[in-house]
Amino acid sequence: MEIAIIAHDGKKADMVQFLMEHKDLLQAKGISLISTGTTGSKVEAAGLTVHRFLSGPLGGDAQIAARVAEGKTGMVIFFRDPLEKHPHEPDIFMLMRLCDVYNVPLATNPATATLLIKSV
Numbered sequence: 001m002e003i004a005i006i007a008h009d010g011k012k013a014d015m016v017q018f019l020m021e022h023k024d025l026l027q028a029k030g031i032s033l034i035s036t037g038t039t040g041s042k043v044e045a046a047g048l049t050v051h052r053f054l055s056g057p058l059g060g061d062a063q064i065a066a067r068v069a070e071g072k073t074g075m076v077i078f079f080r081d082p083l084e085k086h087p088h089e090p091d092i093f094m095l096m097r098l099c100d101v102y103n104v105p106l107a108t109n110p111a112t113a114t115l116l117i118k119s120v
């Protein structure tokens with residue numbers, strides 16, 4: 001199963017903590033991870049293998065949205081920062097919208113992500 005990992009800058013520390021807590025499970029289940037560019041470097045630093053797409057503001061969210069639409073990505077874990085403005089907001093909403101269009105599980109905070117990852 002392919003899972004997308006994305007975090008806004010203000011949430012990257014939370015994402016790293018989440019990954020460290022669930023690293024064993026992610027590796028044991030043979031999950032392949034994909035990520036937006038800068039988030040991907042954090043995923044790698046956490047000791048996990050990940051395929052990195054472009055940085056979010058440069059089209060990375062759109063690339064992952066396309067994979068959701070194509071049926072390639074089965075879950076999206078996207079720690080959004082609700083207290084910041086983002087120049088690529090249309091891409092962010094597109095990704096979330098396509099998760100709903102294609103009924104792909106989407107977690108936007110650590111509490112939901114923890115529940116979702118335990119169900120894999």
Ligand SMILES: O=C(CO)COP(=O)(O)O
Nearest residue numbers: 036037038039055056057
């Ligand atoms: O902006 C993002 C998600 O909308 C994340 O992009 P980065 O992982 O490149 O910081």
